[in-house]
Amino acid sequence: MNEQKLIDTAKTLVASDKGLLAIDESSPTCNKRFAKLEIPQTEECRRTYRELLITTPGLGEFISGVILYDETIRQQKKDGTPFMQVITDAGIIPGIKVDIGAKDMAGHPGETITEGLDGLRDRLQEYAQMGARFAKWRAVITIGADIPSQGCIEANAQTLARYAALCQEAGLVPIVEPEVLMAGAHTLEQCGEVTAKVLQTVFQQLYTQRVLLEGIILKPNMVLPGLTCPQQASVEEVADATVQCLLRSVPAAVPGIAFLSGGQSAELASARLNAINLRFKARSPWALTFSFARAIQQPALELWQGKESNVLAAQQVLLHRAECNGAARQGKYTEAMEWTKV
Ligand code: 13P
Numbered sequence: 001m002n003e004q005k006l007i008d009t010a011k012t013l014v015a016s017d018k019g020l021l022a023i024d025e026s027s028p029t030c031n032k033r034f035a036k037l038e039i040p041q042t043e044e045c046r047r048t049y050r051e052l053l054i055t056t057p058g059l060g061e062f063i064s065g066v067i068l069y070d071e072t073i074r075q076q077k078k079d080g081t082p083f084m085q086v087i088t089d090a091g092i093i094p095g096i097k098v099d100i101g102a103k104d105m106a107g108h109p110g111e112t113i114t115e116g117l118d119g120l121r122d123r124l125q126e127y128a129q130m131g132a133r134f135a136k137w138r139a140v141i142t143i144g145a146d147i148p149s150q151g152c153i154e155a156n157a158q159t160l161a162r163y164a165a166l167c168q169e170a171g172l173v174p175i176v177e178p179e180v181l182m183a184g185a186h187t188l189e190q191c192g193e194v195t196a197k198v199l200q201t202v203f204q205q206l207y208t209q210r211v212l213l214e215g216i217i218l219k220p221n222m223v224l225p226g227l228t229c230p231q232q233a234s235v236e237e238v239a240d241a242t243v244q245c246l247l248r249s250v251p252a253a254v255p256g257i258a259f260l261s262g263g264q265s266a267e268l269a270s271a272r273l274n275a276i277n278l279r280f281k282a283r284s285p286w287a288l289t290f291s292f293a294r295a296i297q298q299p300a301l302e303l304w305q306g307k308e309s310n311v312l313a314a315q316q317v318l319l320h321r322a323e324c325n326g327a328a329r330q331g332k333y334t335e336a337m338e339w340t341k342v
Contacts, residue, residue, distance in 0.1 A: 001168055006215030007255075009133050009173045013093060013217060014256030017329040018064035020175075020291035021322065022260075023053050024097035024136060027071055039306035047075050052304060053297065054083060056315040060091040062326035067095045067136050067175070067291070073127065084131045095134035095175070096127045098163070102140040111152040114139045117162055124170035134173035136219070137163040141178060143186045143194055143226065153201050161205035168215055175258070175291065177219035178202050182262050184226035188233045192223045192245045199249035213253040219291050220246070221262050222272055235268075239275035243284070252285035259288075261295030269295035270324045270333050278331035289329050296321045 013020065025033065030049075031041035039045055050072050066087055073096055076082050087094045098120060102112035114137065124135065139156035141148045160176050167174035180195045199220065206213065223241040225233050233241070246257060261269040269292060276288050290296075299321060304314035327333040 001212070002171060003212055003215065005171060006168055006173055006212060009093065010215050010217055010255045013065045013134065013173065014258065014287035014289050015064065017289075017326055018062055019289040019322075019325055019329060020065045020067060020095075020258050021053070021059075021063045021296055022067040022136070022291055022293035023050055023072065023297065024067040024069045025293065026069060026101065033301060034306070037302060037305055039304075043071070045306060046071065048078075049301070049304065049306075050075065050083065051077050052311050052314060053300070053318060054086050054090070056318050058319055059322060062319075062322035063092055065093040065095050065134060067097055068132075069097050073130060073132065088131065093133050094131060095136060095172075096132040097136045097138075098123060098127070098167075099137040102138070105152055105155065108147075108149055108152050110142060110144055110147055111149060112140050112142075113152070113155050114159060117159060117166075120163065120166050121170070124166055124172060128170050128172055132172060134175060134217070135163075135167045136175040136177060138177040138179055138219075141180045141194065141198055143180065143184045143190060148194060148198070153198055157198070157201040157205040158209075160202055161209035161211060164206060164211045164216055165209045168212055173215055173217060174211070175217045175219050176202065176206070177260065179260055179262060180221045182221070182224055182227050182264070185228045185230075186226040187229055187231060188223060188225040188237065188241050191221075191225065192241050195221060195223055196245045196249050199245070203249065203251060213251055214255060216254060217291075218250060218254055218257045218286075219260055220257065222259050222264075222276075224262075224264070227263075235271045235275040236279070238272050239279050242272075242276060243280045246286075250286065254286050256287040256289055258291035261290075261292040264295060266295045266299055266321055266324075267338060270321075270328045271335075273325060274328035274331055274333035277329055281331055290325045292325065296325065
């Protein structure tokens with residue numbers, strides 16, 4: 001295992017106040033988002049949309065890495081240029097989602113286990129040969145009556161750790177993503193307790209599976225009250241609860257924490273990331289950055305609507321969101337940035 005290569009890649013991904021853009025929706029998930037906007041759900045439309053995203057001029061100024069999906073990593077621009085070349089030419093590191101989805105977990109009603117370990121060693125080798133330098137695996141934890149269970153947390157944590165070990169063997173930096181969902185009526189405190197328990201179990205397993213902590217990136221949820229909790233929280237309360245939970249759970253050896261957006265609005269995700277950095281950047285042991293899908297893409301997707309004539313406007317909106325999140329990494333995002341958008 002080339003430890004230095006892993007460490008260098010992980011550091012580069014979280015350096016220079018940049019963050020990650022996730023465009024790794026599976027085809028069914030991408031189709032669902034297209035369907036809501038009445039965009040045709042075809043492979044060509046998905047290709048056209050991903051071309052729009054990765055050819056956005058200036059994207060590399062705010063984005064260090066892009067997470068692709070198996071279909072997308074093999075695609076080309078309309079003019080035949082491979083997507084992988086477009087991305088690397090923009091100074092952006094390409095990565096790949098390698099889990100095959102969260103499936104109902106036997107004996108655990110309402111809970112899921114993420115699959116994809118079978119054959120993973122061979123798939124990782126192929127992706128590495130194609131030029132991918134990091135990977136992603138998402139485990140999903142739901143808060144509800146009597147859940148999450150110990151069985152679900154442990155199984156997902158061990159699976160994440162085995163994935164991470166295989167990635168490092170293949171020379172890819174694993175993004176370790178245990179997502180505690182926002183859906184539910186739980187409080188901010190309950191989310192903090194569950195997230196801490198999940199992260200502590202994940203790091204125990206990463207340690208047991210001999211994963212090099214300096215060569216991973218953690219992709220957690222922010223600590224948030226459930227969507228239907230009557231008591232919502234200020235951005236400052238979210239920042240404090242999130243960082244307190246992370247400080248209690250994540251070893252300082254980890255170079256970076258890149259939050260997922262999880263269905264928050266684009267503006268809220270930026271405001272919360274900003275508060276996190278404004279209050280804690282100076283004394284945080286890790287870079288605190290973003291790895292958003294919806295919170296960067298959604299406004300651009302809504303503007304595009306599948307129409308060629310909207311491509312430039314959609315790219316401007318995408319770049320604006322990337323810029324807002326770049327500013328949020330520095331604690332310099334303001335609401336006024338939203339008024340200047342195109
Ligand atoms: P969201 O930012 O839309 O939650 O997506 C992040 C991601 O990569 C999910 O795995």
